[in-house]
Amino acid sequence: MKAIEVIGEGKEARLELGEAPTPKPEARELRIAVTASAVNRADLLQRRGLYPPPPGASSVLGLECAGVVEEVGSEVRRYPLGARVMALLAGGGYAEQVVVHEGSVLPIPDGMSFEEAAAVPETFLTCYLNLFRIGAVREGQWVLVHGGGSGIGTSAIRLLRAAGVHVIVTCGSLEKVERCRELGADAALNYREGPFAPEVLELTRGEGVDLVLDSIGAPYLEPHLRCLRVGGSLILIGLMGGAKAEINLGMLLARRLSLIGSTLRARSVDEKAAIVHGFLERFGEALRSGTLQPVVDRVLSLASAQEAHDVVERSEHFGKVVLRVRD
Numbered sequence: 250m251k252a253i254e255v256i257g258e259g260k261e262a263r264l265e266l267g268e269a270p271t272p273k274p275e276a277r278e279l280r281i282a283v284t285a286s287a288v289n290r291a292d293l294l295q296r297r298g299l300y301p302p303p304p305g306a307s308s309v310l311g312l313e314c315a316g317v318v319e320e321v322g323s324e325v326r327r328y329p330l331g332a333r334v335m336a337l338l339a340g341g342g343y344a345e346q347v348v349v350h351e352g353s354v355l356p357i358p359d360g361m362s363f364e365e366a367a368a369v370p371e372t373f374l375t376c377y378l379n380l381f382r383i384g385a386v387r388e389g390q391w392v393l394v395h396g397g398g399s400g401i402g403t404s405a406i407r408l409l410r411a412a413g414v415h416v417i418v419t420c421g422s423l424e425k426v427e428r429c430r431e432l433g434a435d436a437a438l439n440y441r442e443g444p445f446a447p448e449v450l451e452l453t454r455g456e457g458v459d460l461v462l463d464s465i466g467a468p469y470l471e472p473h474l475r476c477l478r479v480g481g482s483l484i485l486i487g488l489m490g491g492a493k494a495e496i497n498l499g500m501l502l503a504r505r506l507s508l509i510g511s512t513l514r515a516r517s518v519d520e521k522a523a524i525v526h527g528f529l530e531r532f533g534e535a536l537r538s539g540t541l542q543p544v545v546d547r548v549l550s551l552a553s554a555q556e557a558h559d560v561v562e563r564s565e566h567f568g569k570v571v572l573r574v575r576d
């Protein structure tokens with residue numbers, strides 16, 4: 250099958266279309282003929298050798314896909330041959346075929362295209378896991394999310410607004426600020442124009458947000474502790490700004506704050522199945538009715554995977570960059 254290969258190492262590593270062995274499904278796995286995949290920031294790290302796949306996962310890049318079931322293992326019950334599905338992957342999405350445990354698979358609603366569906370699993374499930382399962386946000390609460398125009402940011406805005414939660418995002422340009430407001434963010438702040446913490450406190454009448462979904466890390470730790478309300482949670486999902494920071498434990502203690510690290514990719518198939526199940530229970534109807542949709546920035550061909558990475562690296566995108574694998 251055709252699959253994207255990483256040629257070279259480190260900063261010089263480039264993506265090229267090559268060949269890889271067609272994977273065979275195990276008993277509880279199914280094989281998907283991939284129609285579309287999508288780019289996630291983690292793929293850029295993996296390309297440079299900084300985020301290796303978990304043990305047992307495909308070494309081909311790609312954390313999500315949409316396509317058609319073309320072979321099922323002996324114990325797969327839920328998805329027949331020919332079903333239109335999208336899937337959360339530990340790897341292997343940038344290829345014509347991929348195998349995945351049935352618990353990581355979701356049906357594609359009627360009316361949703363393969364390109365749209367490929368943009369759903371990784372960021373929607375990450376946001377659902379961290380905001381609703383771990384963070385347990387409730388209607389009327391306030392959440393701060395960074396990179397409002399990112400895959401994670403646009404998915405968070407859509408899920409939080411669907412649940413009646415107030416969301417403040419940060420962005421690096423006026424254009425993204427405006428687009429995040431149009432998408433439903435209660436407020437969008439340009440982080441290049443000044444510190445976000447005072448504005449977050451003002452927007453929340455001095456009380457602070459209930460939860461921060463943090464993909465930046467070190468440089469934002471101190472302002473995060475200042476703009477969380479008493480009893481609030483900081484959920485760390487990425488380290489785009491750096492990993493090492495000094496923390497005033499007194500602030501955690503006195504204000505009863507929680508600091509939680511969270512990853513999705515390396516979780517067990519059972520944990521992922523529970524997350525997928527919970528997501529479909531909570532948001533399946535909104536997906537089916539079309540009121541909940543991913544934001545697709547652009548669709549490029551699989552052969553243009555390097556160009557897609559360059560777009561994401563420069564943060565030119567708003568929403569998800571999708572790769573069309575076949576017509």
Ligand SMILES: NC(=O)c1ccc[n+]([C@@H]2O[C@H](COP(=O)([O-])OP(=O)(O)OC[C@H]3O[C@@H](n4cnc5c(N)ncnc54)[C@H](OP(=O)(O)O)[C@@H]3O)[C@@H](O)[C@H]2O)c1
Pocket residue numbers: 288289290291371372375395396397398399400401402419420421422425440464465485486487488489490511512513514561564565568
């Ligand atoms: N732990 C997990 O399970 C998990 C799962 C999925 C994703 N993630 C993490 O979530 C993050 C987002 O992923 P993604 O794929 O959605 O990324 P993405 O689409 O590439 O977007 C990242 C965005 O962050 C913004 N940004 C950069 N520096 C910033 C700063 N200092 N303050 C605010 N925004 C900033 C940039 O937009 P601007 O143009 O606005 O600067 C950039 O577009 C990544 O760190 C990723 O690793 C974690």
